[in-house]
Amino acid sequence: MNDFRFEPVAMPAAAVALRSEVRTFLDKEMAEGSFKPTVGAMVAADPAFSRKCGERGYLGMTWPKEYGGHERSALERYVAIEEMLAVGAPVMAHWIADRQSGPQILRHGSERAKRMILPEIAAGRCYFAIGMSEPDTGSDLAGVKSRASRTEGGYRLNGRKVWTSFAHGSHYLIGLFRSSGRPEERHIGLTQFIVDLKAPGITIRPILNVYGAHEFNEVTFDDVFVPEDMTVGGEGQGWAMVTSELAYERSGPDRFLSTFPLLVEAFRELGPDPHPAAAAEFGRLVAHLATLRHMSTSIAGMLQKGESPATQAALVKDLGTTFEQEIPEVVRRVLPLEARFTQDKDLYAQLQQLALQQMASYSLRGGTREILRGIIARGLGLR
Amino acid sequence: MSETRDLMLRSLDRIVHDTLDINARVAADASGQWPGKLWAALDEQGMTAIGEVTEGDLGFADSMALVGRAAYHALPLPLAETVLARRLLGRAGIDIPDGPLTVVAPGVATEVALTGGRLSGLARGVPWARAISHAVLAAGDMLVLADISGATSGQGVNMADEPRDALDLGRARVVASVQMSRAASAVEADGAMLRAVQLSGALSRVLDDALSWTGDRVQFGKPISKFQAVQHLMAQLAAETAAASAATDMAVVASVAAPDRFAVAVAKARAGEAAGKGSAIAHQAFGAMGFTREHHLQYATRRLWSWRDEFGGEAYWQAELGRAIAANGADRLWATITGTG
Structure with a gap:
């Protein structure tokens, strides 16, 4: 059997509690106008927002306390970042430092680098490219x-x-x-x-x-x-x-949630009683989303257990970026844009036009689709 | 995977190897009768008396794994239907008859009613009805076990030559009926989950076979699996297969006691979509060889094309998901997605 299993993962109680805490924080920030939802949130930077995340303990979550971290589980971190991406919060400033550079320095950096840099990243004051x-x-x-x-x-x-x-x-x-x-x-x-x-x-x-x-x-x-x-x-x-940490980078919620805030606004535009054909088009996206999130959380569970599911991670990124590129295309069939080019642009129109112009990058960044399919083929024993 | 489950699946593999040759498959497809030896062998291993949540040797997840494995082998017999019927009867507290059972899909039954202890209405697409004595169906708020001997009013087959018959319910005899709230919804969702499990099992087979074929088939002096175009096809097939099994596993975990309609809708919609994409990729990889009746690929792909439409096709379940989210309000979409964890 060559198929890859994605065992369901049970979120620990701490992650469930954290979810509602993060949701409350984000709701309050949006209500106060600190940010407006955007698509491709990893490209919207707001250092003030990043510092608030640091103050609340949402950065460097899994790192040791002696380096400014919070010694939380990978699943808790997963929950915090998926909540931020789901509302299109501006996470770009701290994104790479928290997700990639910090963990690399923690594992492979000198003691001086760790002491000088990691606490600053965790505080939301230090950003990486x-x-x-x-x-x-x-x-x-x-x-x-x-x-x-x-x-x-x-x-x-x-x-x-x-x-x-x-x-x-x-x-x-x-x-x-x-x-x-x-x-x-x-x-x-x-x-x-x-x-x-x-x-x-x-x-x-x-x-x-x-x-x-x-x-x-x-x-x-x-x-x-x-x-x-x-x-x-x-x-x-x-x-x-460069090659050792790709499972972290490829299977996270950022690989399928880039245009999720657009889907929310599109559902709002669709109204409570949609035409059956439109309901099916949108419902198809819901089925994909639920499946991808299950696969992605399952990988987070594997990582938590110390496994290194590189092929599964590549599968999630291939399916995930395809999905986030499908949302704008499906939505524009149901909710045409033409009139919205002229009118005062509502949030739906803004997000849709940004997504359509942005989404080509989703299957380029972090390993192109073609490179990923090569990695999957290697995992299948074909090369 | 637990050791018990692993042993059981291996045991099924052995039975298939020992009792189901190509002649038996061809005969089953031509006659609309399952191979008696195969059913007897499964029966002897206790593999046909499963499906109830609380009874029997196998847990629910194990019985779903068995159904998936039977689909992997494209077994021409009503195992999934029997498991489904037993699950429904067990939940309703109705005594379960021995032997193979079938189930009426609510979506293709018309004017079903239970009045004064007598059934009426017409059911279409009933699996293996001609050869089975008892069927489970929903009539209003009742779950009904009916003796359907002599009630077959028409015969047909799905695209995989599996019998799908018509039943004149007026000629069926009610054996037992128990009140079950939203009985039709429960039958439909459990049925869709079983078909999703089967789709996922058949896709695993298609992937396994396509990988070994592309590794063996030599063209231009090398196995075709060494060509990047073919590698990318296999990667896409693996992705669709993985998505189908992930969605299905999620539904199974959520539906132990009773079907979780949202999770089942996701599973049937996603697995059905994967079935279409996956079988197209597999046929592309197998070339003309796989387009012959003689080749074993068709046992899986014709089942994929059939099962994805049974107990509601993708559009049916997608529309249900879309309507549910729309009615709930856009701002609750994310909470719904994360609701299971």
Whole structure:
């Protein structure tokens, strides 16, 4: 049997209690106008909101208390972030630091890095960007050309990174650099560095996206100094670091909830007594959503138990991004946009137009659909 | 998976291997009669007397696993229907007759009534009715066990050659009837859950077979599974199969005592959609070879095409989900989704 099971997970009582606490917080914030729901919430940054999350203990939730964390379970963290994404809260500022960079530093960073950075992330005051892609290096990451060379007390970085989300608002970047060997040597000789984005030699230039928003950047490194103890996992360990934590990154609720706030507004527009055909179109999305959430929470349960379900995670991301891209297309068949181009734009019209222009990125970021299907095929024993 | 369940499923695999050859399958499809040897072998292992929540050796989840495995093997017999009937009768507290049983799907029965102890109405698409003595059906607020010997008024088959007959309920004899609130809804939801379990089991088979076929079949000097286009097809098939089984597992967990209509609707809608997509992918992968009557793929895919429409097709359950959320209000969608945890 080659099928992958997704055993149901029982949410612990602490997670159930946390859910209502987070919901109350978010309701109050929305009522006070601190944010308006958006789609693709990981691209909406609001440092004030991030600091509130930090104050309330919603960041670094699973980390040890000695590094500013709260020693909560992975399932509690899951509940907190899914509640935020479900209302389209602006989580971008802290998103990468909390989800990816912080956990990497906790596992593989130096003691100094952990003490200096993790408490600040958990407080919602310190944000991260990721420097992986380069102009000639997209999905084929092992081909990075940006270089790190040894110098007194550390390294000098040179090169160029692109599509670096929120670098303009971040304090640090974790970047992948070639510290030895040639690009043809592929996975060997790559190192990840924690780079202070205020360091001399860094230039950050905006790259506007398809709808004109400033979300990603080009970051150039001109002899940027990084101290010895700011590598992640040590010299030469970059490739292992990059590939080891993908299950966390690929199976979370951010992989199927990007356009959920649009679905809510569309249901509002649909009204209480829809035409049967429209009810079926919308109901199909509900069936997909319930299934995906079950699969995703099941993976959170596996991660909590220390398992590493990489193939299941890739399955969730493939199905999940397909689903979040379907919502705008299904909804526009039922609730046409044309008149809404002119009128005062209600929330439905705003979210729909943003989603339609944004959603191409969902199956690109964090591993393209084609790369994921290759990973699934490997899990099936085909390669 | 528990050890008991694993042993039981292996035991079923062995029975299928020992008693069901291709000739028996062809004969069953042509005659509308299940292979007697196969039923007897299952019966001997206690696999036909399951389905009740509180009785029998098997728990509910185990009996659903058995139904799924029977679907994996495309067994030409009314095991799912028997399990479904036993579950309904057990819940109503009606004594359960021995042997195979069938169930009338409420959606394809018309003018069903129980007056003065006599049934009336017409049921269509009743599984294996011609060869089964007792059927379970809903009439108003009553769950009814009826003797249907001699009540078959027409014969037909679904796309998988499984008998789907018509019953003149006026010619059926009421054996027992017990009040059950919203009986038709319960029969329909339990039936849809069983079909979702079967869809999921048949999809697992299609995935297994497609993976071994694409690994064996050599074209252009290498197994076709080495081509990226084929790998991506298999990834999509695995994703659909996983979604179907995840949705189904969720419904089974939520429905131990009685069907959870929301979870069942999700399962039937999602598994039904996966059935369509999955069988299309599998046929693409198997090429002309898989498009022959002789090839075993059709035993799974023709069942997928049939079962997805039985006890309500995708559109039926999707519309129910859409109406329920719309009536509840948009702001309660998320609470509904997270309601089970």
